[in-house]
Amino acid sequence: MIRRALACTVMAASMAASMATGPAATAGVQSTTCTSQNRGRLDPGLTTSSADQSLRGHGTLSACSGGGVTSGTVRGRGHGSGSCFSFSGGIRFNITWDTAETSKGRIRFTIDNTGAAARGQIVSGKFAGEPISLSNVSFSILEGDCTSGVTKAELDATVSL
Numbered sequence: 001m002i003r004r005a006l007a008c009t010v011m012a013a014s015m016a017a018s019m020a021t022g023p024a025a026t027a028g029v030q031s032t033t034c035t036s037q038n039r040g041r042l043d044p045g046l047t048t049s050s051a052d053q054s055l056r057g058h059g060t061l062s063a064c065s066g067g068g069v070t071s072g073t074v075r076g077r078g079h080g081s082g083s084c085f086s087f088s089g090g091i092r093f094n095i096t097w098d099t100a101e102t103s104k105g106r107i108r109f110t111i112d113n114t115g116a117a118a119r120g121q122i123v124s125g126k127f128a129g130e131p132i133s134l135s136n137v138s139f140s141i142l143e144g145d146c147t148s149g150v151t152k153a154e155l156d157a158t159v160s161l
Contacts (some may be wrong), residue, residue: 001031020052028105028120031127032067036060036134036159038074045149050083055091061159072097084146101126105161130161 038059044051047083054077061072072095080089088110094105107120143152153160 019036020133030161031130032064032069033160034061034064034069034072036074036092036155036157037062038157039152040155041152042150043157045144045151046082046084046087046146047149048084048146050080050086052081053087053089054079055089061095069097069099069101069126072103080109082111084150086110090094094128099126102129103161107133128159132159132161151154 002140012109020089036059038057040055040057043054043056046053056077057075059074061074062070064070066071074093074095076093078089078091080087088108090106090108092106093104095105097103103122103125105120105122109119122128122132137155137157140154141150141152142154144150
């Protein structure tokens with residue numbers, strides 16, 4: 001039970017910090033789909049006790065299909081509150097595409113032992129107004145555990161926006 005809750009929480013927090021994505025956002029016509037590799041930091045770190053967290057992350061988008069882009073880099077910052085069992089927060093992020101164009105976006109997310117919910121979109125720049133969704137998600141904890149504090153995680157996914 002702790003492992004499942006932690007998996008959902010870390011996945012969303014780390015992904016949100018670096019890419020501002022989570023489980024499928026509002027469905028819509030997507031402009032590009034990319035492979036995404038992201039690393040995120042949580043400070044002070046998720047434990048079994050609820051606490052405010054600072055989130056930051058970075059990642060890459062590669063093998064993009066559609067929208068006139070093929071890759072990009074992502075940086076994001078935000079905050080949230082929760083534990084290994086339940087977490088909610090928000091992130092603002094920037095994408096710099098291989099075309100030198102940029103996108104800014106935001107996402108709000110909530111994760112608990114029953115599942116996850118997220119709403120996000122690109123708010124300005126390339127793909128403005130597009131919702132964000134992801135599939136084929138995998139994650140790993142890079143530093144810490146629920147006892148000492150999960151402070152770093154990696155998330156890979158297919159991202160559409």
